[in-house]
Amino acid sequence: MADLRILLIGNGGREHALAWKLSQSSRVEQIFAVPGNGGTAGCPKTSNVSSVKAEDFAGLVKFSQENGVSLVVPGPEAPLVDGVEGWFRKAGIPCFGPSKEAARLEGSKTYSKDFMKKYNVPTAAYENFSDYNKAVAYVDSVDHDVVIKATGLAAGKGVIIPQTKDEAKAALKQIMVDKEFGDAGDEVVIEELLIGDELSVLTFCDGYAIRSLPLAQDHKRIFDGDQGPNTGGMGCYAPTNIATKELTELIDREILEPTISGMRREQQPFRGVLFTGLMITSKGPKVLEYNVRFGDPETQTVLPLLSADTDLAEIMLACANGYLDNCKLTIENKFSATVVLASGGYPGSYPKGKAMSVQTPPAGCNIFHAGTTLDSTGLKTSGGRVIAINAVGDSLRAAVDAAYAALDKKVIEFEGAFYRKDIAHRAFRLTAQTSMTYAQAGVDIQAGNDFVEKIKKAVASTKRPGADAEIGGFGGEVDLSQAGYPQAPITVGIDLVAMNVNDLVVQGATPVMFLDYYGCSKLDLSTAADFVQGVADGCRQAGCALVGGETAEMPGMYQNDDYDAAGCAVGTVTADIKLPRKDDMAQDDVLLGLGSAGVHSNGFSLARRIVSRAGLSYTDPAPWDQSTTVGESLLTPTRIYVKSLLPILSHIKGLAHITGGGLVENVPRMIPELA
Secondary structure, eight states: OOOEEEEEEEOSHHHHHHHHHHTTOTTEEEEEEEEOOTTGGGSTTEEEOOSSOTTOHHHHHHHHHHTTOOEEEEOSHHHHHTTHHHHHHHHTOOBSSOOTTTTHHHHOHHHHHHHHHHTTOOBOOEEEESOHHHHHHHHHHOOSOEEEEESSOOTTOOEEOOSSHHHHHHHHIIIIISOTTGGGGSSEEEEEOOOSEEEEEEEEEESSOEEEOOOBEEOOEEETTTEEEEOSOSEEEESOTTOOHHHHHHHIIIIIHHHHHHHHHTTOOOEEEEEEEEEEETTEEEEEEEESSOOTTHHHHHGGGBOTTOOHHHHHHHHHHTOGGGSOOOBOSOEEEEEEEEOTTTTSOOOOOOBEEEOOOOTTEEEEESSEEEETTEEEEOSSEEEEEEEEESSHHHHHHHHHHHHHTTSEEETTOBOOSOTTHHHHOSSOSSOOOTTTTTOOHHHHHHHHHHHHHHHHTTOBTTBOOOOSSSOEEEETTTTTOTTOOEEEEEEESSOOSHHHHTTTOEEEEEEEEEEESSOOHHHHHHHHHHHHHHHHHHTOEEEEEEEEEOTTTSOTTOEEEEEEEEEEEOGGGOSOOGGGOOTTOOOOOOOOSSSOGGGHHHHHHHHHHTTOOTTSEETTEEEEEHHHHHTSOOOOOHHHHGGGGGGOSOOOOOOTTHHHHHGGGTSOOOO
16 A cells, blocks of 8 residues: 655765656655656656755745655755654654764764774774874875875865875865865865775665675766766666675674664664765775765665665665564665766866757666756756666676667757766776786685695605605605615605696606596486596596595585595605706796696686676686687587697706686795895
């Protein structure tokens, strides 16, 4: 039954998107937009209200009482920071938003930074200053790049990233002395510049429970390639390809949950939506800022990902009244992209009142108005960021292409309109601006190295005549002549994990035999037989015998269809050709790289991470080979190099098998240490 009448405060693209989604609720009877825009004017169940101003809280309460409003949704930050929630709480009308005290998370950057420090929420190192001279002295004293932030609300312009110390001092003068942002600059935060990928997450909160929307990435700069001055946001996409399940859980655990519990300890439980700006650094996610309202254009991007049966009005009521954990919130398994169209001259001065033509967008696309007005003469521009096109698709590429295709069809036209042509470019880049690491993929190479160091003494204690009992190089040797077998060759044993014998040949050894291990919860004959067939194929390629193995059923160890595989290969090598021969290496030696058939099989943690970050599905055509899919290409068996290398081993001084850890971990194993 339609029983909700909603007061929506604001006139931007965010508010149009909220009205669009709220109007889909079967519980919503009417939405009053104060003041609204040209988009909300045509939104179902929605009417713009001009009889009361958004800044007139007493007038808003009176209007709500006279019109039976049962839920208030403030869009921008200003009314929340100024305490609009308290006015409606006293009037007994639920308000989706935090109290004035809780809104300090956005209203005061010094407060929010001190809050993060108090509750161990990861953020950049910082200092707060109300004295201009002390702030300048601090800039002179640090040896890292800084970010300077006016503590109060500055219309999104109070964050400055100087390139030099002189620029930093000029920014401090602009904020603290010249009062560029008024009282918002009475105090500043100077913090360390963080490097990484910037993401944002919108999280519904009722003071206890949290429910997050997909992580999104905004595009702040005005021009393609992230060039030019900052804006309120020229486009956005979600979910981001670096937002893995593991990263999302880490953000919940280390940032969002401590934030919400910390606000309760401050006796200011946070209710509404928390916008958390994040930087994903090499040391993990860190908070750049909190906002206490929906972001723009993030809202236009993530709301279309909510399922049709997810009731936004019910979720907002639940946040205001404390029962969010009892609400359904379903995210569609799709991707969303938003492109913002701006007026010529933005973010500087720009004309207003330009006539607009807006057509019905193609299926899968939505148009959200921001700086528009509708009067008796038609639709006109009224702001810098005027309007946006959003598209949803089965892949990020499909969503982005659909948004730009709609613009190519001239569904939106007005004089001076311009937009960025590279939304989501960071998702599609071939090489990340910040290097992809095994640690980011969940594989801690350093931890593995530390583990080796920790167990070296225990392993060394097993040393016997003829056996080196050393680890760290993926191999070991036994001199059988010292072990009581005169004139016997050296044998090398390598533990392999469902892999091959390449670790043998890089030591100059000829593979002789292989033993396998197969563990599972319940033996599936077809799967196990396929595995052994694969092992046999590999042995034939390497010229070694498959001499036996072990099959183990362990229901308590493995789950469902999971299985584990490992193996041990044994090879032989004579002492005179054992590699590497580091003492023979000299200047002008040639370093060659042998092409592989695909990704080496124990580099897949990183490979999966890269596929996810690129926004690819395993069924998508492979960007590097359109004749196959990503999944089929990655499943190409690892090349076995044995037969191609054995005939020329006597001419080789060293070999490196590039596996986990990549070039930087494996190449040093075969070359002398640099002086």
